[in-house]
Amino acid sequence: MDKNKIIITLLAIGLYFVSSGAxxxxxxxxxxxxxxxxxxxxxxxxxxDGKLAFDSSLxxxxxxxxxxxxxxxxxxxxxLKHRPLGVMIENHENARPQSGLSNADVxxxxxxxxxxxxxxxxxxxxxxxxxxPVRSARTYFLDFASExxxxxxxxxxxxxxxxxxxxxxxxxxxxxxxxxxxxxxxSIGFPTFWRDYDRLGHTAATEHTMYSTTQKLWDYAAKERxxxxxxxxxxxxxxxxxxxxxxxxAALSARPxxxxxxxxxxxxxxxxxxxxxxDPKTNLYQRSNGGKPQIDRNVNKQLTAKNIAVLFMQERxxxxxxxxxxxxxxxxxxxxxxxVFQNGKRIEATWTKDSRTSRTIVKDxxxxxxxxxxxxIWFEIFPTDGILNVK
Numbered sequence: 419m420d421k422n423k424i425i426i427t428l429l430a431i432g433l434y435f436v437s438s439g440a441x442x443x444x445x446x447x448x449x450x451x452x453x454x455x456x457x458x459x460x461x462x463x464x465x466x467d468g469k470l471a472f473d474s475s476l477x478x479x480x481x482x483x484x485x486x487x488x489x490x491x492x493x494x495x496x497x498l499k500h501r502p503l504g505v506m507i508e509n510h511e512n513a514r515p516q517s518g519l520s521n522a523d524v525x526x527x528x529x530x531x532x533x534x535x536x537x538x539x540x541x542x543x544x545x546x547x548x549x550x551p552v553r554s555a556r557t558y559f560l561d562f563a564s565e566x567x568x569x570x571x572x573x574x575x576x577x578x579x580x581x582x583x584x585x586x587x588x589x590x591x592x593x594x595x596x597x598x599x600x601x602x603x604x605s606i607g608f609p610t611f612w613r614d615y616d617r618l619g620h621t622a623a624t625e626h627t628m629y630s631t632t633q634k635l636w637d638y639a640a641k642e643r644x645x646x647x648x649x650x651x652x653x654x655x656x657x658x659x660x661x662x663x664x665x666x667x668a669a670l671s672a673r674p675x676x677x678x679x680x681x682x683x684x685x686x687x688x689x690x691x692x693x694x695x696x697d698p699k700t701n702l703y704q705r706s707n708g709g710k711p712q713i714d715r716n717v718n719k720q721l722t723a724k725n726i727a728v729l730f731m732q733e734r735x736x737x738x739x740x741x742x743x744x745x746x747x748x749x750x751x752x753x754x755x756x757x758v759f760q761n762g763k764r765i766e767a768t769w770t771k772d773s774r775t776s777r778t779i780v781k782d783x784x785x786x787x788x789x790x791x792x793x794x795i796w797f798e799i800f801p802t803d804g805i806l807n808v809k
Contacts, residue, residue, distance in 0.1 A: 458495065459473075459476075459490075459491060459492040459495055460473070460492065461496070462492065462493070462496055462545075465547070468547050468548055468631035468633055468634070469521070469545050469546070469547025469548070469631070469633075469716070470496070470545040470633065472489075472490060472492055472493045472496075473490065473492055476490035476491065476492055477490065478490055479491065480493070480494035481664070481792075482497075482523060482542070482543035483542075483543075483656070483659070483661045484502065484523040484524055484540060484542050484543060484566075484661075484795075485523045485524055485543075485662075485664070485724075485790065485792065485793060485794060485795050486662070486664025486665075486790060486791075486792040486793070487523070487543065487792050487793050487794075488792060489543060489544075493543065494543075496545075497542055497543045498647055499646055499647055500542075500636045500639070500640070500646055500647055501542070501566075501567065501569070501570065501571060501639075501645060501646070501647055501655035502540055502541070502542040502566040502567065502570050502571065502655065503540070503541045503542065503570075503571040503573065503601075503632055503635055503636060503639075504538050504539070504540050504541075504559075504562075504563040504566065504570060504571060504572045504573060505518070505538070505539050505541065505546070505549050505552060505573040505574075505630075505632070505635070506536060506537070506538060506552055506553050506554065506555060506556075506559065506573060506574040506575075507519060507536070507537045507538075507539055507549065507550060507551065507552060507553065508530075508534075508536055508537075508551050508552075508553035508625075508626070509527070509534060509535045509536055509537060509690070509707070510534055510625075510626065511689045511690075511708060512618075512622060512623065512626055513551045513618070513622075513626040514618075514707070514712065514713075515618070515712070515713040515714065515715040516537075516550065516551065516714065516715065517547070517548045517549055517550050517617075517629065517714065517715045517716045518539065518541075518546035518547055518548060518549035518550070518632070518714065518716060519537065519539055519546075519714050519721055520714035520716070520717055520719060520721055520722070521541070521544040521545065521546040521547065521714075521716075522539035522540060522541055522544070522546060522794065523540055523541060523542050523543050523544060523794065523795075524539075524540040524794070524795045524796075524797070525537055525538070525539050525540070525723075525794065525795075525796045525797065526538040526540075526559065526562045526797045526799060527692075527796065527797065527798050527799060528556075528558060528559070528683075528748065528799035529683050529684065529733070529746060529799075529801070530553075530556055530746070531744035531745070531746065532684075532744060533683060533684030533686065533687050533690055534690055535683060535690060535692075536553060536556065536559075538559045538562055538563060540563075540566060541632050542566075545632055545633060546631070546632040547631055547632065547633075547716050548629055548630075548631050548716055549629065549630055549631065549632055550628055550629035550630065551622075551625075551626045551627060551628055551629065552573060552574065552575050552603065552611070552628045552629065552630060553574065553575055553625070553628075554574055554575055554576045554577040554578065554586075555572070555574040555576070555577030555578065555586040555587065555590065555602075556577065556578055556584070556586055556745075556746070557578065557583070557584050557585070557586045557589055557747065558746075558747065558748045558750050558799070559586075560572070560586060560589055560590065560593070560774070561750055561751070561771075561774050562750070562778070562797075564593075564774045564775045565659075565660075565775065565776070565777050565778065566655075566659065567654075567655040567656045567657060567658060567659035568649065568653050568654070568655050568656075568657045568658065568659075569595070569598060569599035569645060569649055569653075569655065570599060570655070571599050571601055571635065571636075571639055571645065572590070572595065572599060572600055572601060573601040573603075573630070573635055574601070574602060574603070575602070575603040575604065575611075575628050576602065576603070576604050577590070577602075578740075578745050580736075580738045580739060580740040580745060581738065581739075582736055582737075582738030582739070582745075583736055583738065583747055584736035584738055584740075584745035584746070584747060585738070590602075597643075598643060598645070599639070599643065599645060601635055601638070601639065603628060603630075606638060609634070610630055610634045610635065610638045611628060611629070611630045612628075612629060612630075613627040613628055613629070614627055614629055615627050617629070617715075618715075658775070660776075660777040660779075662777075662787075662789075662790050662795075663787055663788075663789040663790070664789055664790055664791070664792050665789040665790070665791055665792070666791070666792060667701045667724075667761070667791055667792070668701065668761035668762075668791075670698065670699075672761070673698040673701060673761055673762045674696075674698065674762040674763065675698060676695075676696055676698070676762070676809075677695075677696035677759065677762045677763070677764075677808070677809070678693060678694065678695050678696070678808070678809045679693070679694040679696075679703070679726060679728075679759055679806070679807075679808055680692070680693050680805075680806070680807040680808070680809075681693070681694075681728070681798060681800065681804065681805070681806055682804055682805035682806075683800065683801060683804050684801070684804070685805060688708060688709065689707075689708040690707070690708065691707070691708060691709070692705065692706070692707055692798070693705070693706040693707075693709075694706075694723070694726050694759065696759075696762045698762055700722075701724065701761060701762075701791070702722040702723065702724060702793075703722060703723050703724070703726055703759065703796075704720050704721075704722050705720065705721040705722065705723065705796075706720075722794070723793070723794040723795070723796040724760065724790070724791045724792065724793030724794055724795070725758065725759070725760045725790045725791055725793070725794070725795045725796065726758070726759040726760075726796050726798065727756060727757075727758050727759075727767075727769075727780055727790075727795060727796070727797045727798065728756060728757045728758070728759075728798045728800050728806060729750075729754065729756050729769045729778070729780075729797060729798065729799055729800060730754050730755045730756060730757075730800050730801075730802050730804075731748045731749050731750050731754055731799055731800065731801070731802065732748065732749040732754075732801075732802050733746060733747070733748055733801040733802070733803075734746070734747050734749075735747075748799060750771060750778075750799070751771050751772065751773060751774070752770070752771070753768060753769065753770045754768065754769050754802075755767075755768060755769075756768055756769045756780055757806065757808075758780060758788055759808075760790070760791045761791060764808055765782055765788060766782065766783050767780050767781060767782050767783065767788060768780070768781055768783070769781075778797075
């Protein structure tokens, strides 16, 4: 019996070591596998026009906080390293076709002067590549840029500076942006910014020639201003940021065959009339300006958007003594009427914005916040006496 006990004990010990070794190998393999899964994805590669290229074969599972569009984890890994970047891009007929607008996450359009609109294009989840022509700051665009968290990057070439309510440059200083998150070409220069007199295919006036790339701007902010996804003090950019609510595309069977949205900010100059034509197959609105498809020169494709939000706002002259009284103001704080176009349908709505830094919220007539369809949101800051026709 003693001999048998010894044999049983030795067998038990042997089995213990065998099972322990197997468990170690199994768990080691599991940990190794998890480590591989959790390892950083490859960085995006350089593409054309200074634009990064991401692996299009990766599953699109990550939601962009600005417009709800879905992208890969590789792309999210990239955007989490910086903060939203607003770029002023002009819309003078001699500045078309512009560069970079098709890769913005959100765009605001409003008249800058003389019935000519200008864009504030917000970039975060996409690399816009080359952007421009870049133009000057206006006070109401500062209010919309202020919605993008702590110290949002704001890119422009000078700005309105006549003493008075439209003095955008003084306001930038008052907000504490100057030399910090304010990306004024006057204080940055080459090689972050450069002039290209022939890029539009013809000799252009100087005001239509300033360009940059979104990556150059993000790199400058990181290296020279200590502004990445966090500030020098460690404050994350999205502290206080309010995201919109998002929804998937409507089913194809629920989409109407067509819808057209015609906008006249100011009547008289057809070069600045805007038309949006709905395509049910793609669930996109295709943009035309001045009766012609508006093209992004970077990709040679017509501009499109998933959502058109027309926000009716009182427009008035600043009366600041500037030449021809061209500086404008919009009553963009408070409450007003709105019309949202998505999925080929019109939604009657209202907008509210409590302060410069608070979010512009859009609700339907029942008081429920509207969910934007995942993709580009285009805000039309529209005079209350502008002409809106829908078919």
